[in-house]
Amino acid sequence: MNVPDNALKLTVDAVVFGYRDGQLFVALINRKYPPYEGQWALPGGFVLPDENLETAVQRELHEETGIQLRFLEQLFTFGEVQRDPRQRVVSVAYMGLVRPTDFDIKASTDAQEVDWFPIDELPALAFDHASMLEMALKRLRGKLTYEPIGLNLLDEKFPFGDLERLYATILNKPFDRRNFRKKFLSFGILTELPEKSALEKGRPATLYSFDRHRYELARQEGILFDIK
Amino acid sequence: MNVPDNALKLTVDAVVFGYRDGQLFVALINRKYPPYEGQWALPGGFVLPDENLETAVQRELHEETGIQLRFLEQLFTFGEVQRDPRQRVVSVAYMGLVRPTDFDIKASTDAQEVDWFPIDELPALAFDHASMLEMALKRLRGKLTYEPIGLNLLDEKFPFGDLERLYATILNKPFDRRNFRKKFLSFGILTELPEKSALEKGRPATLYSFDRHRYELARQEGILFDIK
Structure with a gap:
């Protein structure tokens, strides 16, 4: 043909x-x-x-x-x-x-x-x-529910509040702040940085960055961002 | 242009x-x-x-x-x-x-x-x-790890062993039979049928089918098939 x-x-x-x-x-x-x-x-x-x-x-x-x-x-x-x-x-x-x-x-x-x-x-x-x-x-x-893809939408270093607001915005629903933080940190894919930002409500906020190595491991194992 | x-x-x-x-x-x-x-x-x-x-x-x-x-x-x-x-x-x-x-x-x-x-x-x-x-x-x-897509590879009615073998084959790893069954049934997307098959090791095996309505609900909520 x-x-x-x-x-x-x-x-x-x-x-x-x-x-x-x-x-x-x-x-x-x-x-x-x-x-x-x-x-x-x-x-x-x-x-x-x-x-x-x-x-x-x-x-x-x-x-x-x-x-x-x-x-x-x-x-x-x-x-x-x-x-x-x-x-x-x-x-x-x-x-x-x-x-x-x-x-x-x-x-x-x-x-x-x-x-x-x-x-x-x-x-x-x-x-x-x-x-x-x-x-x-x-x-x-x-x-967003099974890959930390949202981290590509944040700055290299970000206060935790930015991450939470990103999820709330894109998924169009509010989260319980404490639960969100606890659950997200349990994935072990964020690194807490020694630096602080002074941008959150006047108080210095801890900055985080995204650990690419641990993210890749988590991704291969499968991870569910089922944060309420 | x-x-x-x-x-x-x-x-x-x-x-x-x-x-x-x-x-x-x-x-x-x-x-x-x-x-x-x-x-x-x-x-x-x-x-x-x-x-x-x-x-x-x-x-x-x-x-x-x-x-x-x-x-x-x-x-x-x-x-x-x-x-x-x-x-x-x-x-x-x-x-x-x-x-x-x-x-x-x-x-x-x-x-x-x-x-x-x-x-x-x-x-x-x-x-x-x-x-x-x-x-x-x-x-x-x-x-397979976040959608029950494998059910499209099975017959309409199937013994549980077929589902487990399907996962083991495609993901190329063995599962603990009891854990697999317990976890999978917990998703609530299978219907236990009154009929039995006589095909599994000579003993009549319970047959299951796939509940499309409950599957769609589970899918919308996000589900993680992290069966070990």
């Missing part, structure tokens, strides 16, 4: 989450060209012929937003026949996470508008990007 | 697992045409222009193997530039599961050879299909 004449186009799109001050954000760009001209969309674009998929998404993110990613993983491939009004375009969606210190978004070379939107105040999105975002949010919430 | 001339081809491939008598199997086809003529590969093929991705993988599986799937999910999209010697071909890989009663494989209309291979006795595979298989196995093992 020869290769059939079923050429189609392939794009990559990225759902990039950032967390700051108790809010979860997603990076969106405003489209300069049709279709969906003037509408907000996920950053992304066409995969070049000699380009691997992850290279393509990194390139598009860099060109359109200047975002420095902390974490990137493939999410899902969206291939509904009618998803692009131009022609058959299949898109490989990725999920990315950034730290608060990497929140700066630069205007792209195309001077395309780009901004962070709180996930509970989103504009209408182009294409099937709302579905991509919904799936990414589901993945993020799911992963 | 117009759509660039970066047409490429898209395929779907399926890693289909079946479990029987303490062994995990994968369905492979023997390729009739170049490239990799005469070599074993995952079932799959080109996506048609007017065809959704999941439709394509179901069609290809039906044409090539006659397999009745119990479960199908998208695994990962493989897009390395050089992965196909013909031209740029990106492939969306799926993972499928079948029940022992659906193990029959029919010769395809192309009279292509197709067979189940135990996963520890695999031939060399075409393309990057060994990577797809490895990723599917990792996904299956991972999911």
Whole structure:
């Protein structure tokens, strides 16, 4: 059998989450060209012929937003026949996470508008990007319960309160502060640092960092972040 | 910006697992045409222009193997530039599961050879299909620890021993039989049936089935199958 004449186009799109001050954000760009001209969309674009998929998404993110990613993983491939009004375009969606210190978004070379939107105040999105975002949010919430993925959304050193607020924000439910702390520390994946921050309610707060080695061990054994 | 001339081809491939008598199997086809003529590969093929991705993988599986799937999910999209010697071909890989009663494989209309291979006795595979298989196995093992996905590999009604052997086989480690039973029953997702089987060591064994409603509840809450 020869290769059939079923050429189609392939794009990559990225759902990039950032967390700051108790809010979860997603990076969106405003489209300069049709279709969906003037509408907000996920950053992304066409995969070049000699380009691997992850290279393509990194390139598009860099060109359109200047975002420095902390974490990137493939999410899902969206291939509904009618998803692009131009022609058959299949898109490989990725999920990315950034730290608060990497929140700066630069205007792209195309001077395309780009901004962070709180996930509970989103504009209408182009294409099937709302579905991509919904799936990414589901993945993020799911992963939070069995992988310490949220640590990619925090600064290198953080007070415990930041971690708790992150979980409460993303999972959209309050936690008992003492239980949360006790349970999370029992996983043994955090390192208590000698330094203190002076940022929490005026009192110096102990800072923590994330122990990558112990995290990898915990991950291999399976861990359930079933914190009430 | 117009759509660039970066047409490429898209395929779907399926890693289909079946479990029987303490062994995990994968369905492979023997390729009739170049490239990799005469070599074993995952079932799959080109996506048609007017065809959704999941439709394509179901069609290809039906044409090539006659397999009745119990479960199908998208695994990962493989897009390395050089992965196909013909031209740029990106492939969306799926993972499928079948029940022992659906193990029959029919010769395809192309009279292509197709067979189940135990996963520890695999031939060399075409393309990057060994990577797809490895990723599917990792996904299956991972999911087994936080979703009762393995129940899609068992018959509708099964003695408890089958479930334990399934876990021991896929996770490649023995379990303490009493602990396994006690822990698994504590999840509350199995229904004990009034019927008995006469198949286990001559003694009639209690049969179980899987309670879909309680499983969905357990899944939403998060569940950890950390059985030792």
